[in-house]
Amino acid sequence: MTVAQRDFWELANDKWRQNKFVCVGLDFGTQLPIPLYSVLQEQGLGAAFMHFARAIVAATGDVVGAYKINSAFYEAHGTEGISALRRIIRSIHEWYPTIPVILDAKRGDIAFTNERYAQYAFGFLGADAITVHPYMGQESLAPFLGRSNKGVFVLCRTTGDGADEFQGAVNDDNPLYVRVAARVAEHWNKNQNCGLVVGATNPHAIRRVREVAPDIPLLIPGVGAQGGDVLDAVSAAHSATERTFFVSASRSIVFASFMDDFAGRARQRTLALHEQIQARG
Amino acid sequence: MTVAQRDFWELANDKWRQNKFVCVGLDFGTQLPIPLYSVLQEQGLGAAFMHFARAIVAATGDVVGAYKINSAFYEAHGTEGISALRRIIRSIHEWYPTIPVILDAKRGDIAFTNERYAQYAFGFLGADAITVHPYMGQESLAPFLGRSNKGVFVLCRTTGDGADEFQGAVNDDNPLYVRVAARVAEHWNKNQNCGLVVGATNPHAIRRVREVAPDIPLLIPGVGAQGGDVLDAVSAAHSATERTFFVSASRSIVFASFMDDFAGRARQRTLALHEQIQARG
Numbered sequence: 001m002t003v004a005q006r007d008f009w010e011l012a013n014d015k016w017r018q019n020k021f022v023c024v025g026l027d028f029g030t031q032l033p034i035p036l037y038s039v040l041q042e043q044g045l046g047a048a049f050m051h052f053a054r055a056i057v058a059a060t061g062d063v064v065g066a067y068k069i070n071s072a073f074y075e076a077h078g079t080e081g082i083s084a085l086r087r088i089i090r091s092i093h094e095w096y097p098t099i100p101v102i103l104d105a106k107r108g109d110i111a112f113t114n115e116r117y118a119q120y121a122f123g124f125l126g127a128d129a130i131t132v133h134p135y136m137g138q139e140s141l142a143p144f145l146g147r148s149n150k151g152v153f154v155l156c157r158t159t160g161d162g163a164d165e166f167q168g169a170v171n172d173d174n175p176l177y178v179r180v181a182a183r184v185a186e187h188w189n190k191n192q193n194c195g196l197v198v199g200a201t202n203p204h205a206i207r208r209v210r211e212v213a214p215d216i217p218l219l220i221p222g223v224g225a226q227g228g229d230v231l232d233a234v235s236a237a238h239s240a241t242e243r244t245f246f247v248s249a250s251r252s253i254v255f256a257s258f259m260d261d262f263a264g265r266a267r268q269r270t271l272a273l274h275e276q277i278q279a280r281g
Numbered sequence: 282m283t284v285a286q287r288d289f290w291e292l293a294n295d296k297w298r299q300n301k302f303v304c305v306g307l308d309f310g311t312q313l314p315i316p317l318y319s320v321l322q323e324q325g326l327g328a329a330f331m332h333f334a335r336a337i338v339a340a341t342g343d344v345v346g347a348y349k350i351n352s353a354f355y356e357a358h359g360t361e362g363i364s365a366l367r368r369i370i371r372s373i374h375e376w377y378p379t380i381p382v383i384l385d386a387k388r389g390d391i392a393f394t395n396e397r398y399a400q401y402a403f404g405f406l407g408a409d410a411i412t413v414h415p416y417m418g419q420e421s422l423a424p425f426l427g428r429s430n431k432g433v434f435v436l437c438r439t440t441g442d443g444a445d446e447f448q449g450a451v452n453d454d455n456p457l458y459v460r461v462a463a464r465v466a467e468h469w470n471k472n473q474n475c476g477l478v479v480g481a482t483n484p485h486a487i488r489r490v491r492e493v494a495p496d497i498p499l500l501i502p503g504v505g506a507q508g509g510d511v512l513d514a515v516s517a518a519h520s521a522t523e524r525t526f527f528v529s530a531s532r533s534i535v536f537a538s539f540m541d542d543f544a545g546r547a548r549q550r551t552l553a554l555h556e557q558i559q560a561r562g
Contacts, residue, residue, distance in 0.1 A: 029397065072390055076397035078367070078405040079360040086359070108414060109353060109387050110441040110507075116310065116357035124359035133389060133414045135436060137443030155416060160391035162418025169460060171450045176457065179450060 003093065008128040008151040009193060011100040012066065012217065016244055020065035021234075021277045022270055023102070023219065025250025026088065028052050029073035029081065033262040045077055046084035053088040054095075056254055059263040060270045061096040066246050068219075069127075070104040089126045100128040102151060102219065102246075108133030108140065115143040122150055129153060131197055131219070134180045138188050148191035151217075156180050156209060159199030159222035178208050185213035195219055198237075200228025200247065206236035218245040223273065224252025230273065234280040249273055284374065289409040289432040290474060292381040293347065293498065297525055301346035302515075302558045303551055304383070304500070306531025307369065309333050310354030310362065314543040326358055327365035334369040335376070337535055340544040341551040342377045347527050349500075350408075351385040370407045381409040383432060383500065383527075389414030389421065396424040403431055410434060412478055412500070415461045419469050429472035432498075437461050437490060440480030440503035459489050466494035476500055479518075481509025481528065487517035499526040504554065505533025511554065515561040530554055 015021075028049050032040060040048040057067070074085035089101050103125060107117040121130045129151025132144055144152045157167055157177040167177040174182075177198075184194050196213060198206050199222040206220070218237050222228035230247060237245045249269070256265035296302075309330050313321060321329040338348070355366035370382050384406060388398040402411045410432025413425055425433045438448055438458040448458040455463070458479075465475050477494060479487050481503040490499070499518050503509035511528060518526045530550070537546035 027394075070390070070394055072388075072394045072397035072401070076400040076405070078401070079364050082363060083360050106388070106390050106414070107353075108389075109351070110439070113308075113351055113353045116353035119357040120353070120359070124357070133387070133416055135414055135416050135447060136439050136441065137446035137448075139443030139446075140439075140441050141443075158391070158417050158421075160417065160421050162420030162422075165418035165420075165464065166416060166457065166461065167418075169450075169452045169457060171452045171457075176447065176450060176452075180447065183446065 003122070003126040006093070006128055007149040008100050009149070011098060011128065012151065014098060015065035015100070016242070019278060020063065020274070021243065021245060021247055022064045022274045023066040023068050023246035023248035024056065024060055024064050024253050024270060025068045025070060025104070025248055026053055026056060026254065027070045027073045027250040028254065029076055031255055031258070033258045035260055035262070044080065046080050046087070049081070049084040050087055050091070053091065055263040056266050057092055057095055059267040061099060063267070063270050063274050064099060066100045066102055067092055068102040068104050068248050068250070070250070086125050093126065100151070102129040102131070102153065103127035104131045106131050106133055106155065108136050110136065111140050111142045114140060118143045118147065122147065131155060138183065145188060145191060145193065148193050150193060151195055152193055153195040153197050153219045154180065154184050154188070156196040157198045157202055157205040159201045159228065163199070177205060178212055181209040181216070182212040185216050189216065197221065200230065200233035203229070203232035203236040206233060210236065219248060220245055221248040223247055224249035230276045231280050234277050247273065247277055284403070284407040287374070287409055288430040289381050290430070292379060292409065293432065295379060296346035296381070297523070300559060301344065301555070302524065302526060302528055303345045303555045304347040304349050304527035304529035305337065305341055305345050305534050305551060306349045306351065306385070306529055307334055307337060307535060308351045308354045308531040309535065310357055312536055312539070314539045316541055316543070325361065327361050327368070330362070330365040331368055331372070334372065336544040337547050338373055338376055340548040342380060344548070344551050344555050345380060347381045347383055348373055349383040349385050349529050349531070351531070367406050374407065381432070383410040383412070383434065384408035385412045387412050387414055387436060389417050391417065392421050392423045395421060399424045399428065403428065412436060419464065426469060426472060426474065429474050431474060432476055433474055434476040434478050434500045435461065435465050435469070437477040438479045438483055438486040440482045440507050440509065444480070458486060459493055462490040462497070463493040466497050470497065478502065481511065481514035482507060484510070484513035484517040487514060491517065500529060501526055502529040504528055505530035511557045512561050515558050528554065528558055
């Protein structure tokens with residue numbers, strides 16, 4: 001199956017039907033497990049990233065619902081990192097053709113320019129979905145929203161300090177992030193290809209989002225290293241009708257160990273997160 | 282002078298003192314002048330981009346105050362385009378060491394991740410300034426805001442249809458974009474390295490921004506292909522004390538002609554924009 005033939009939503013829905021809600025973030029680039037040092041020395045950074053990805057995917061692919069890759073960690077290493085990013089995404093398509101890959105790129109420009117980011121994300125890199133900034137509005141995002149086989153996850157209530165500075169600004173009794181969720185649910189989702197990014201660190205926000213966007217799939221980062229509580233987040237994310245969300249963890253899984261057991265420990269952490277989600281299910 | 286030694290604000294202030302306010306956007310990638318077809322065929326895309334950039338910079342460098350390069354047009358072409366982007370930025374530093382280069386990348390993630398985007402923009406690519414999304418708040422942008430020799434242009438009131446969807450959302454009598462401008466002016470600019478992006482297509486918005494952020498330098502896109510009126514925009518951008526803004530045009534300059542005269546026509550358009558700004562000055 002070529003990248004163009006892949007349908008993010010078919011793949012995601014299949015995973016959700018199989019009760020697979022964990023999304024592992026393959027965000028390398030700041031650290032490497034010690035067993036990969038020799039690969040780095042002998043074959044370079046790109047090869048070390050590929051080995052890392054292959055080991056993590058082999059250890060977690062039967063458990064996860066999706067992989068998420070943040071472009072920043074690869075772009076920081078220039079073209080060598082970006083080549084590795086491309087190889088990793090396309091390799092996951094080969095290793096596990098049924099697992100969707102979300103490029104966490106947080107892009108957002110005018111429409112004319114977003115068409116080029118879509119070419120980068122879906123054409124060059126081969127991702128199945130992307131995260132985008134809402135600030136420039138629906139019409140600017142047309143090149144993403146118009147691709148019905150791709151996932152377009154709109155930043156709504158993000159994790160991290162400072163997120164509330166604008167997202168919490170109240171307008172007609174609603175904070176901005178609720179307005180974003182409502183606009184996406186009511187106006188942006190004509191091709192049924194929108195999702196919302198709502199951090200696990202704020203279950204109250206997930207509940208508010210679910211009130212105005214009951215059927216929009218959620219991407220929930222912030223468990224693990226960022227400290228969000230899984231049970232609270234998952235309880236809030238349940239929609240009335242069906243469970244359509246990914247709970248995403250990155251550093252807490254891929255950096256679970258830096259020793260020979262790094263892949264095994266990543267699997268343990270992934271399974272633990274999977275089971276926490278099932279427990280609430 | 283190495284990239285690390287360059288100071289965006291020293292360079293920009295020098296240009297403003299010389300009454301140079303035009304910023305030319307080197308956004309290739311969608312079209313090429315016909316004389317560059319043979320370069321494309323014989324030496325590849327990266328070489329064609331470099332030839333294009335060299336010709337435009339040679340024809341406009343004595344007039345402009347800054348160059349702006351939008352990452353999307355290069356990333357769309359994958360690592361070949363990104364290599365060219367790096368070469369172009371670093372070549373401008375050599376050809377015209379006094380001209381600052383703004384990477385229009387519109388990035389924005391959590392702080393941990395933004396550190397990697399800063400490495401990409403300033404380390405790998407060698408840019409002097411970057412554009413960023415405000416949606417995730419001040420604390421998320423610390424890796425940019427903490428680099429005092431770099432320019433951090435925060436998206437405020439953007440061009441293009443749909444920009445008002447959230448930017449115009451009113452909170453305490455102020456639309457969101459005014460709140461962004463006020464926060465940047467009052468809280469984010471501790472290192473005196475912030476700017477605001479306010480589109481020429483909305484002079485009223487520029488005036489509102491100037492009311493709350495009288496001293497923050499502006500990057501004003503949207504003249505030329507996007508139709509903003511230069512005189513209105515420049516009148517609105519004048520601050521009480523000094524003129525600190527760049528008026529940016531891309532397609533209307535670099536695609537002024539596709540024939541042998543493309544560089545000369547780019548120079549004419551750049552001079553015309555320069556003179557329009559002086560006329561108001």
